Amino acid sequence: MKKVLITLDYSPAAQIVAETGYSIAQKMDASICIVHVITDAAWYAMDYSPIMGYQGGYTSGTNEVLADIKQEAENFLNATAKHLGGSNITTKVLEGETTDAIIEYSKEWNADLIVMGSHSHHGLDRIFGTDVATYILKHAQIPVLAIPTAGDK
Numbered sequence: 231m232k233k234v235l236i237t238l239d240y241s242p243a244a245q246i247v248a249e250t251g252y253s254i255a256q257k258m259d260a261s262i263c264i265v266h267v268i269t270d271a272a273w274y275a276m277d278y279s280p281i282m283g284y285q286g287g288y289t290s291g292t293n294e295v296l297a298d299i300k301q302e303a304e305n306f307l308n309a310t311a312k313h314l315g316g317s318n319i320t321t322k323v324l325e326g327e328t329t330d331a332i333i334e335y336s337k338e339w340n341a342d343l344i345v346m347g348s349h350s351h352h353g354l355d356r357i358f359g360t361d362v363a364t365y366i367l368k369h370a371q372i373p374v375l376a377i378p379t380a381g382d383k
Contacts, residue, residue, distance in 0.1 A: 231342035236264045237332050238310065243347045243379030245313075250377050251345030252314045260318075263339055264310055266303045267324045267331045329365045341372060348376035 236251035238244040248264065255262045300323055307321035322339075324331040336344055348363040363376045 231258050232260050233339060233341045234258070234260045234262050234343045234345060235332075235336050235339060235341035236262060237344065237346040238264060238266050238307070239347070240266075240306070241347065241379070243377075244310070246379060247345060247347040247377045248310050248314060251375070252316060252319075254343075254345065254375070255318075256316070260342070262314075262316060262319045263322055263341070264307050264319060265322045265324055265332065265335060266307055267326065267328045268299055268303055269326070269328050328362050329369070332362075332366055333370055336370060336372060343372060344370055344374045346374065346376055347379045 234251055234255035236248055236255075238248055251264075252262060303323045304321065307323065311319040311321055322335065324335055332344065332346075335341075344366060346363055346366060363374075367374050367376060
């Protein structure tokens, strides 16, 4: 295994996932790419026609809002790479549906392993939402290491 893809969100468990993935990659002398997915970025970048007198909060400067969201994601990934300290770390901000973006980028980058957190979902999120880790485990064509995070039982 020569390429490890580490997927991070903004949860407190991201540090555990990043450090565990980094440790594994180091032992294999593998290259690392840390990714974060911006989901539904298009919602922030759309200009809405006035609806019932409401025009929306981001009708002017939507490109700047989207650029800010991307920049903050890049800052997060760069801070993570600096925290880990390895010279073999690249970062990538992805856009789109989280599961699709991770699987597609793992193919594009020719990753050998995906490392991610396994968050427990509760309530309506569990009923209606996609459990990202479960979906990736079922659909990825490469090994996936799901790191248990706080709250997982």
